[in-house]
Amino acid sequence: MSRLRLAAVIALAVVSCVLTTSAAAHANAAFPFRADSGDNCRYGSTQGSLIWRYSTTTPIRPIALDVRGTLVDHPLPDEWGFLCRDDRYYSVATFVAYLSNGTTSRAEARADAALVSLDFTLGSSTAAASISRATVQVCRSPLFGTGPSYCGPPQHYAPVVYDPPPPIP
Incomplete structure (x- = not known):
């Protein structure tokens, strides 16, 4: 193999490794989230991590979103201070992902004076639809009756969007 050809093969391998590493590093890009019920006591609150999962082909796009965290509805049993x-209300955390094909993917979690894992x-x-x-x-x-509901x-949250790398000449 000529030196020029060997150098080209090595350069291509390095670029391929960098691109693969870059895509793998972004395959599980985690970002914190937090939301609450908006009342003075913050009776209902949720927090955790949104883990954006990306396609493995170019263009690299977010195709799934893992939600890990907790939803808490106060007061918790035996909560001091x-x-x-x-207030005899329960909390519901709603998570909605907006997809590029015009649909949504949604999930809810409910808590009543409890801590719930998400x-x-x-x-x-x-890779049919990406998350925008x-x-x-x-x-x-x-919990009972017809009192008013309210929301915070x-x-x-938006994912980081990765443009495809420029073509190698």
């Missing part, structure tokens, strides 16, 4: 009384995936396992953004919102509703402000 909580200044707000039990562990689910939104989106698609195929996600929202997280916590709402509260009465929705929190919006």
